[in-house]
Amino acid sequence: MIIDYLRNHVEQMPEKDAFIFLDEFNIEIERISYENLYSSVKSLAFLLQKYNITDAKALLIYEDARDFIICFLACQYLGITAVPLNYSRKSAHLKAILKDSNTDTIFTTEGTKLKLENIFSDQFAFNRNIIISTDSLEDNIVISDIPCALINDIALIQYTSGSTSIPKGVIITHDALIQNQISIADTFGCNRESIIFSWLPFYHDMGLIGNILHAIFIGCTCVAIAPSSFIRKPSNWLKAISKYRATHSGAPNFAYDLCVDYITKEEKADLNLESWKVAYNGAEDVRSETLERFVRYFSRCGFSKSAFTPCYGLAENTLLVSGKKKSKYPSIITASRSSAGSYTIKQKGLTRKYVSSGLVVSGVHVRLISGGGILL
Template sequence: MIRSSSLQLQVPDWPYACRNVVDIARGRASIAPSGLPFTFIDYSGSRPIDIAMSYAELDRRARQIAARLQTRGRPGERVLLLYPAGLDYLCAFYGCLYAGMVAVPAYPPLNPRLRSRLAAVADDCQASAALTTHTVVDALGERAQLPVPLARLRWIATGEPLDAFESSWREPAIESEQIAFLQYTSGSTGTPKGVMVTHANLLHNLYAIALHLQFGPDDHHLTWLPPYHDMGLIGAILGSFSAGVPVSFMAPASFLRRPERWLREVSSRRCTVSGAPNFAYELCLEKVSNAELATLDLASWSLAYSGAEPVRADTLTRFAERFGPCGFQRRAFYPCYGMAETTLYVTGKPRNEEPRTLRIDSGAYANDARAVVATDPDGNDATLEIVSCGVPADGLDVLIVDPLTLCPLPDGDVGEIRVSGASVASGYWQRGALTNETFRECVETKAGAYLHTGDLGFILNGELYVSGRLKDLMIIRGVNHYPQDIEGSVNSCHAAIRPGCGIAFSISNAKDERLVFVQEVGRRDVARADEIFSAIRDAIVARHDVQPFAIVLIENGTIPKTTSGKLSRNPCRSDYLSQRLASIAMWTNPLFSKTTDAASVPFSQEPVL
């Protein structure tokens, strides 16, 4: 077990001693009304435009929206927030809190394919209203065409027509244990479930973020992360706002269309803090040209956090090497670990320290579920380099347990990560059994109950190393294989491979588990499919000593992902078994029996081009 760290740092009692996060926003508006906490970088036109908002304006618009909600709603009701990224979304989020209602961040239902999930969220939380923009309302057209849970909502378009409403706002009594918002999980498997995040959870986690990221008066945060997910909303937006750190932000699509925009904005605005999941750093390595590289100055970037998915040592090394000439320093990297069920932040390293990696024996890791430090410092195919996610935040404890016996494990043994502390949420909305299983039916220690994270990892020298998801673990011929490790091995095995766009999973028949790998490639690469198959197969065999059963090449942009951009392994497995993948070439290993259960072999033995 590793307990909360004892960093010799100080964060003032205000604003984190407030009763709720509304008091923080109101306090900021009183202390520095003309300060500019948020600047939205609008890339919708021919050139980017800055749209800024002051503390006082945010407070005024939040009171307007709250007053409108209070005319027909009651405290505690759930309200969907269906905005594109922008200042309107932030005003609506605080408007819900100012009204004493429960915010439910989501995304505008403009894409018909995503409406079923959004309808499931609305139905699960029994939302009474939806806040959005006039543009979204107009685009939706006839409400009768929407799924029933969305059609029955009271739709409120915020904007200038709400002027003067702030005078009728009534400040509600908001206690720290009241729910501030529901953070719905990605829903990549099963029905989406809403994590109940209280004001107390938020205050504790916002304090932890400020303390461990060591925010200073000269910091400036830049983000493109989705504001309706925990990393973007809490880590980038609320964490910085509460600490008085200005935030410049753009829509996620602005980054995904042109990844160099992220680095260009860091460079031109002299931003000090910015971060993203591992895939975003890989995307910059792939898409940012040498010509663009020559225009960047990244010397101001002193904290580049990486979380929400496994942090790869190879990515850190290659990014630091590629962008080092632009002033980027490796010690800026800040690997961290967290999840919606803990509000967000759980572990991280001290700022300005080099990120630590550990090279371990891959055989002991796979066969014995134990991290044994490799004796060969230079590394070889029998070793694996993994990244430390640091130490727990102040007020949080982390424990590693055997997922079967529930017994705590010694340092170096891989098991399920459990977390305890004030940031751990109170459960899932209206899911009593699942809440009991995940949040309360835990190993009892002197420190109390621990949240089941569903993540695998180990502790060594007081630091947490994350292996992957418990449900993703593959056991092939009695050996443990983590899909993230196999995906990482394939990333650089061939020039046609798009890093971060491949998924490994296993399928079962009556006899054993078998490995399948699905990888995005461009259509013009189909002509060399055999060459790509061979490279993928050789990389997996060389590093993991397992023969893939099947390899599927699919069109660029079709790999299953969650709404936050994470790889979705279970849906990919399901699409493979039901032959729904957008495949352009397929291969099945002839070493396996041709009499294998048909349900496990949906593709022919020969490549289909």
């Protein structure tokens, strides 16, 4: 389980940086070593024991990555199923998830607690929910036996975005989580010397499993900023990669377009992207035009086109389904637009370029099903 990997890193390299957190101006606000991270996780786990969470499930609603990471790992330590949520979700979505998840407990911070109490005021009328501020618990630790989670127990429940329907929960076991981590490592080639940089939301699969938990699984360092820091100023992403010599970092396709559109020539002049070996691109359609624009604009900064790593994933498979092996430029084919969604590739008519999302990872089986449910 992921907590076992954290424990091993503490034994082997306690002083190594696990996470480096930056503010909205890319200025360091904290470094936390593997030893200090594990200590914080254990302390919170012991404090949470007294609440006797009978259903062993809790919603995690945080605005800050550091507090979220410690609480998530404390849940793994205690065998509590974590249900990570985006605080900025619509109130209706939060209420729907609270009801669907059938949990009585919410973990958050003191600063967010009052806001959540207002959102869930009607649910609290029944006095069945508990909102616990994990950053303001009294430090009166009484060590007792910690329940041991089993490999097939549920590690977390990921909820879909709810952009087109009511959010749906996806159950992920400890075993599924670790197996997908193995697939990510095999595909992207991350090791202990790697440095991951992330601006992706820490509460959902691509940022949580692909960056935060993968760093802990591997034992490398993850540098992180808030998503708003990138959206406000796209250069923050590439400046941090340049400064911290990040080797692995990625985002949906739109982020690469934003970099070309909004990073000035003056900002570009100070960038050194030679360290960036894996620039994964997923979560939406990967466009060949985007890859070509980005390479043209940033190649003189040391960015190599072979770093581009298109991939495909979904919450229902924990995260990664397929990905391009590193050190090769993505495969691109030109085909008729009518080929989209078709089993056969057509060359005639109006064409467009399609970027391959790589090979299906080991242990995953993919089936092509028509809209009518027929196996192709």
